[in-house]
Amino acid sequence: MSNINDHHFTFPAIRGIQAGREYFVSMCPLGLVHKIFKFDEEELSPELRAQRILNKSRVPEIARYITNNPDNYVFSAITASIDGDVKFTTINNTPEAQRNGFLRIDMNSKIIVNDGQHRRAAIEMAIKEDASLSSESIAVVFFIDRGLERSQQMFADLNRHAIRPSRSLGLLYDHRNDMSKIAKLVALKSIAFKGLVEMERSTLSERSRKLFTLSSIYTGCHALLDAKELSDESNASKLCITFWDEVSKQIPEWEMVQKSRLTAGEIRKELLHSHGIAIQSIGIAGSQLLSEHPKDWKQKLAALKNIDWSRSNAKIWEGRALVGGKVSKTYNNVTLTTNLIKQKLGLKLSPEEKRTEEAYKRG
Incomplete structure (x- = not known):
C-alpha cells in the first residue's frame, strides 16, 4: 500500500x-x-x-x-x-x-x-x-x-478502442438486475420467443436467424410489469411468459419462423411486430390490459389479430412507427404505436397519449 x-x-x-x-x-x-x-x-x-x-x-x-x-x-x-x-x-x-x-x-x-x-x-x-x-x-x-x-x-x-458492450450482452451478463433475470427467463423458456432471441447483439442483420433481441425482450417485459410485481421474481417471470405466449397466438408468423416456414429476415423486412418498438408498445398496452381486465385479458388480447403489421401500409404506420419508411423508436413513435394497439384492444388513452394522437392526426 x-x-x-x-x-x-x-x-x-x-x-x-x-x-x-x-x-x-x-x-x-x-x-x-x-x-x-x-x-x-x-x-x-x-x-x-x-x-x-x-x-x-x-x-x-x-x-x-x-x-x-x-x-x-x-x-x-x-x-x-x-x-x-x-x-x-x-x-x-x-x-x-x-x-x-x-x-x-x-x-x-x-x-x-x-x-x-x-x-x-x-x-x-x-x-x-x-x-x-x-x-x-x-x-x-x-x-x-x-x-x-x-x-x-x-x-x-x-x-x-473503448467500445461499450451491446445492451443485450450487458443484460445477459448482469446478475444483479432483477429485470434482466426475468428477461433472460422469458427469452429462454417462453414458447413465444424460444430459439428466436439474439442474446448477444442489440441489432439484427438481414441474414440473422433470430427475430428478437434480448434488449427488446427486456424493454417489453419492463413495460408490462408494474413496479410492485418485481418484488417476486418467480411470479413476475411466470406472468411475462404467460402474457407473451398469449401474444404469440395472435401473431402466427412468429411460430412460422420457429418451424422454418418463413425466415426471420423476411418477417423483419415486411412486418413490424417483431421490432423493438412493437414489443415495447405491446408491453405498455398489456400492462393496462392486465390491470383493467385481470380475468378476461386473454379474450381481449385476441384483437391483436386485427392489426395490419405490414410495413408497406404507410397509411397506418408512416409517422407512427415509421419515418420515411424506416422504423423509428423515439418517445413519440412509441406512444403513437402504443395508441394504435390500445385502441384495437378497446383501452382508453391517457391525457398525454390523447394529445400526442391529436397532434399526429393534425400533422
Whole structure:
C-alpha cells in the first residue's frame, strides 16, 4: 500500500516499459484516492484540458454501485500522469527483482487522472457513506507526465478502442438486475420467443436467424410489469411468459419462423411486430390490459389479430412507427404505436397519449 512520509508518497510498484518509456503499476487505498489524485475541474476550454468534463450526474450512480455491492464490486485501474519528481528504488539488484520496488513521488507533484476520473469521484462519495471502504484498494497505472500534448494524446489513445458492450450482452451478463433475470427467463423458456432471441447483439442483420433481441425482450417485459410485481421474481417471470405466449397466438408468423416456414429476415423486412418498438408498445398496452381486465385479458388480447403489421401500409404506420419508411423508436413513435394497439384492444388513452394522437392526426 502507499505511505505518506518525508514529504513523499511511497507506493510499492512494478516497473514496466511501454513504447520505450517507463511506467509503474501499483495499488492505492481507496481512502487516499481523492487526496492523491487530482482532477482539473477548472472551466478551461477543451484544447487546454487533458480530460473530459466530469459528468457529475454519473458519480452518485457509480457510488451506489460500490455501497450496494460491498462484497463483489469491481473496478479497473486508474491511469494517472505524474508531473514532478519521481524516484524508483528496486528491492535489490538481482535480475528477477529489478522490476519490483518502491515508487517515491514528491508531495508537491501534480498527479492528474487520465482515465478513471468518475471512479475517483465516486470512491470519494462512497467513503463518506461507508468509511470501512477506506482500507480497500484500487490498482493504479502511473505514467511520467510529458506535458499537455502528451496527456491529451494519452486520453485519446486510452479511449480510442473503448467500445461499450451491446445492451443485450450487458443484460445477459448482469446478475444483479432483477429485470434482466426475468428477461433472460422469458427469452429462454417462453414458447413465444424460444430459439428466436439474439442474446448477444442489440441489432439484427438481414441474414440473422433470430427475430428478437434480448434488449427488446427486456424493454417489453419492463413495460408490462408494474413496479410492485418485481418484488417476486418467480411470479413476475411466470406472468411475462404467460402474457407473451398469449401474444404469440395472435401473431402466427412468429411460430412460422420457429418451424422454418418463413425466415426471420423476411418477417423483419415486411412486418413490424417483431421490432423493438412493437414489443415495447405491446408491453405498455398489456400492462393496462392486465390491470383493467385481470380475468378476461386473454379474450381481449385476441384483437391483436386485427392489426395490419405490414410495413408497406404507410397509411397506418408512416409517422407512427415509421419515418420515411424506416422504423423509428423515439418517445413519440412509441406512444403513437402504443395508441394504435390500445385502441384495437378497446383501452382508453391517457391525457398525454390523447394529445400526442391529436397532434399526429393534425400533422
